Amino acid sequence: MDECPRCGGAIEELSLGDVSTVTCSRCGYADVPVEHLPAGEEPESWRDAFNRFYKE
Amino acid sequence: MAKGLDVGTMNILSAQQDGNDTVFVQQRNSFVEIEYSDMAEQMLSRSEVLHIRKDDKVYVVGDDALNFANIFNKETRRPMKHGILSNDEQSAIPMMKLIIEQVVGEPAYPDEKLYFSSPADPIDSDLSTLYHQKTIESFLDDMGYDSEPINEGMSVIYSELADNNFTGLGISFGAGMTNVCLSYYAVPVMKFSVARGGDWVDEQAARATGTPVDKVTSIKEDDFELDFTTDVGGVEGALSIYYENLLDYVIENIVTEVDEEDVEEGLDVPVVVTGGTSSPSGFEALFKDHLEDANIPFSISGVTHANEPLYSVARGGLVAARSDEDIDHDEADEEAEAAAANE
Numbered sequence: 001m002d003e004c005p006r007c008g009g010a011i012e013e014l015s016l017g018d019v020s021t022v023t024c025s026r027c028g029y030a031d032v033p034v035e036h037l038p039a040g041e042e043p044e045s046w047r048d049a050f051n052r053f054y055k056e
Numbered sequence: 057m058a059k060g061l062d063v064g065t066m067n068i069l070s071a072q073q074d075g076n077d078t079v080f081v082q083q084r085n086s087f088v089e090i091e092y093s094d095m096a097e098q099m100l101s102r103s104e105v106l107h108i109r110k111d112d113k114v115y116v117v118g119d120d121a122l123n124f125a126n127i128f129n130k131e132t133r134r135p136m137k138h139g140i141l142s143n144d145e146q147s148a149i150p151m152m153k154l155i156i157e158q159v160v161g162e163p164a165y166p167d168e169k170l171y172f173s174s175p176a177d178p179i180d181s182d183l184s185t186l187y188h189q190k191t192i193e194s195f196l197d198d199m200g201y202d203s204e205p206i207n208e209g210m211s212v213i214y215s216e217l218a219d220n221n222f223t224g225l226g227i228s229f230g231a232g233m234t235n236v237c238l239s240y241y242a243v244p245v246m247k248f249s250v251a252r253g254g255d256w257v258d259e260q261a262a263r264a265t266g267t268p269v270d271k272v273t274s275i276k277e278d279d280f281e282l283d284f285t286t287d288v289g290g291v292e293g294a295l296s297i298y299y300e301n302l303l304d305y306v307i308e309n310i311v312t313e314v315d316e317e318d319v320e321e322g323l324d325v326p327v328v329v330t331g332g333t334s335s336p337s338g339f340e341a342l343f344k345d346h347l348e349d350a351n352i353p354f355s356i357s358g359v360t361h362a363n364e365p366l367y368s369v370a371r372g373g374l375v376a377a378r379s380d381e382d383i384d385h386d387e388a389d390e391e392a393e394a395a396a397a398n399e
């Protein structure tokens with residue numbers, strides 16, 4: 001990625017030790033999504049369902 | 057497994073359990089920009105200084121930033137201010153993301169539980185903590201954690217008041233803020249923050265004495281002590297005056313914020329103080345003295361000072377995260393190993 005998908009500006013890559021990140025100095029794009037879904041009940045995983053079954 | 061993370065204005069720390077020990081990883085939430093030409097290459101490589109190179113500039117990050125700032129006569133830059141992401145630091149988001157990832161590491165398994173500290177909205181400024189909280193949560197979820205914010209004061213109670221059924225008043229004297237939380241059987245009944253802490257003390261003392269603020273911070277963290285009487289003059293003199301003022305300010309706000317209805321009749325409330333700003337020797341005694349003098353609307357059973365004031369918040373997050381794990385992953389791992397061995 002060298003062009004910002006949000007504003008078309010130049011993307012910079014920064015790294016610190018073993019970790020790295022991208023940033024757009026024009027619009028602040030950081031390639032991290034923000035969740036806006038309602039928190040709600042999470043669907044039960046199969047594993048939890050089996051555990052529940054064996055406990056009962 | 058599960059992890060706790062303290063996202064602080066000055067220090068970012070993670071906590072995780074390793075057998076009977078809690079392991080902490082800490083990094084100073086600060087950096088300094090230095091011209092590459094001014095910097096001897098060996099200064100960077102030999103001492104394993106954490107840094108980012110960008111064109112002809114070097115950003116020294118974390119614990120070394122303060123030393124480099126003092127050596128090169130530069131000011132440190134801070135991704136956070138008053139407990140939340142700073143609105144006047146352009147690089148706040150990438151810097152925070154890098155430091156957090158460096159401190160917390162990858163999740164041990166997908167959706168590992170992680171509780172990160174988040175301040176209460178301050179009562180003395182109109183800052184909102186929501187943008188900050190959502191941004192940090194997004195970083196962590198993007199890394200593969202199942203993250204959850206925990207109020208900073210509540211985290212102190214998880215860390216320090218387990219033996220008292222998570223009941224009491226927790227106060228975290230940080231850098232950008234002071235967070236206060238009153239909890240009754242692990243349920244927060246009152247919480248607030250004030251946008252003053254160690255940074256405020258440093259800024260005031262720097263202004264009063266015409267000293268660079270990074271210099272003041274170094275003096276304060278090195279060998280500064282609090283006492284009931286001190287001499288006027290110098291950075292130490294100014295620090296004592298503003299320290300006392302901060303204590304009074306926090307206590308005053310506790311008096312106005314806590315309603316008598318918040319506290320069960322006849323309950324003696326233990327108070328625990330922590331946070332980097334509570335570190336100087338003499339702090340606990342001075343705080344006790346000023347608290348006794350105030351008109352607190354409930355009865356206090358005692359004041360304690362956390363053993364490791366810089367670690368309380370991260371440890372509390374870990375305690376909360378561990379108690380919220382749906383399945384015991386250690387057990388699950390052992391089962392998987394046993395199954396593999398049988399094949």
Ligand SMILES: Nc1ncnc2c1ncn2[C@@H]1O[C@H](COP(=O)(O)OP(=O)(O)OP(=O)(O)O)[C@@H](O)[C@H]1O
Pocket residue numbers: 062063064065066067068138139140208228229230231232233234253254255273276277278280330331332333334335336365366
């Ligand atoms: N030995 C010491 N003596 C005095 N002050 C200290 C000492 N060590 C750290 N501090 C101060 O403590 C503060 C940092 O404490 P802490 O790490 O608890 O804050 P934080 O969690 O980063 O900030 P906040 O909770 O406000 O977001 C800074 O102001 C720092 O200068």
Ligand SMILES: [Mg+2]
Pocket residue numbers: 062063064065208228229230231331369
């Ligand atoms: Mg803190």
Ligand SMILES: [Zn+2]
Pocket residue numbers: 004005006007008009024025026027028029
């Ligand atoms: Zn952009």
